[in-house]
Amino acid sequence: MDMQTNFLDRLFDAGLLIETGVDGLYGRSGEFEDVIAAFERLIDRFGGQDGAEAMRFPPGMNRAYFETSGYMKSFPQLAGTVHSFCGNDHDHMSLLKCMEVGEDWTKEQEATDIVLTPAACYPLYPTVARRGALPMTGKLFDLQSYCFRHEPSKDPARQQLFRMREYVCMGTEQHVTDFRQSWMDRGVEMMKLLGLTVEIDVANDPFFGRAGKMMANNQRDQNLKFELLIPITSVAKPTACMSFNYHQDAFGTKWGLNLEDGAVAHTACVGFGLERIALALFHTHGLSTSDWQEDIRKILWG
Ligand code: ATP
Numbered sequence: 017m018d019m020q021t022n023f024l025d026r027l028f029d030a031g032l033l034i035e036t037g038v039d040g041l042y043g044r045s046g047e048f049e050d051v052i053a054a055f056e057r058l059i060d061r062f063g064g065q066d067g068a069e070a071m072r073f074p075p076g077m078n079r080a081y082f083e084t085s086g087y088m089k090s091f092p093q094l095a096g097t098v099h100s101f102c103g104n105d106h107d108h109m110s111l112l113k114c115m116e117v118g119e120d121w122t123k124e125q126e127a128t129d130i131v132l133t134p135a136a137c138y139p140l141y142p143t144v145a146r147r148g149a150l151p152m153t154g155k156l157f158d159l160q161s162y163c164f165r166h167e168p169s170k171d172p173a174r175q176q177l178f179r180m181r182e183y184v185c186m187g188t189e190q191h192v193t194d195f196r197q198s199w200m201d202r203g204v205e206m207m208k209l210l211g212l213t214v215e216i217d218v219a220n221d222p223f224f225g226r227a228g229k230m231m232a233n234n235q236r237d238q239n240l241k242f243e244l245l246i247p248i249t250s251v252a253k254p255t256a257c258m259s260f261n262y263h264q265d266a267f268g269t270k271w272g273l274n275l276e277d278g279a280v281a282h283t284a285c286v287g288f289g290l291e292r293i294a295l296a297l298f299h300t301h302g303l304s305t306s307d308w309q310e311d312i313r314k315i316l317w318g
């Protein structure tokens with residue numbers, strides 16, 4: 017049995033994750049949620065004084081915004097759309113018949129106006145664009161959302177529905193690159209405080225297909241994405257638990273985000289993979305929080 021399946025089974029046995037019959041779709045125990053809540057308070061301790069505006073969106077977003085975002089160009093393999101039954105009595109009868117005889121009943125489902133949110137920051141850009149120009153001093157936002165990605169896996173650190181806490185910064189190039197650097201430093205400091213082994217490395221998004229390879233290389237060459245890696249199921253291949261993304265003015269141009277002087281805003285976002293961080297803690301310190309070292313418990317629970 018490989019390390020990923022082994023760790024997943026141990027998490028099920030300990031009751032921390034709850035099986036649903038679908039890979040990457042799990043319930044969480046109270047103890048697991050308690051770790052995430054405590055870690056989010058630690059994030060607040062580090063970032064709470066920065067004056068970020070908090071917003072919480074549900075895990076679904078406006079399909080029209082999703083289309084504008086260009087997600088289907090880059091990551092069609094990961095997207096999840098919400099479809100519903102929109103038929104009449106007759107259609108209903110045939111749907112039930114299909115179910116009864118074990119035929120595909122989903123074919124007649126129609127796309128709704130909602131798609132599942134792929135990253136916590138996606139609903140933010142059009143929301144901020146509607147408000148008008150951004151101040152020259154920039155703006156900072158604090159987000160958290162369940163996100164969906166169609167990537168079923170036996171690796172407990174690769175889930176289909178998971179939470180991302182994000183800070184998103186909009187402003188001048190200098191402002192947003194300083195923001196990104198400060199969170200790389202803070203991220204390392206936070207993980208070290210928690211007794212986790214960390215490294216930071218340049219990274220790329222999983223762009224789809226042949227054209228995607230070029231986009232991934234380009235992203236790496238320009239140092240646009242960094243990840244903070246922590247061993248969860250492998251020391252040789254540690255898992256990305258945070259990511260630090262600089263979008264240059266790409267999102268500013270796409271969404272019409274401008275500064276007060278008319279220049280296109282630059283943007284950057286910093287994402288915490290909350291389940292992955294909880295899993296890194298359980299992997300490192302053991303499957304029962306009551307057995308964790310006192311100094312680690314103190315940082316999380318005071
Ligand atoms: P990976 O390279 O592992 O697929 P990513 O580069 O696609 O991750 P981002 O798009 O940068 O990840 O997402 C931000 C953060 O969300 C990641 O750093 C990670 O901690 C977390 N994350 C991403 N995908 C998943 C997933 N499938 N399950 C759990 N957490 C995830």
Ligand code: ZN
Pocket residue numbers: 135136137138182261285286287
């Ligand atoms: Zn983001």
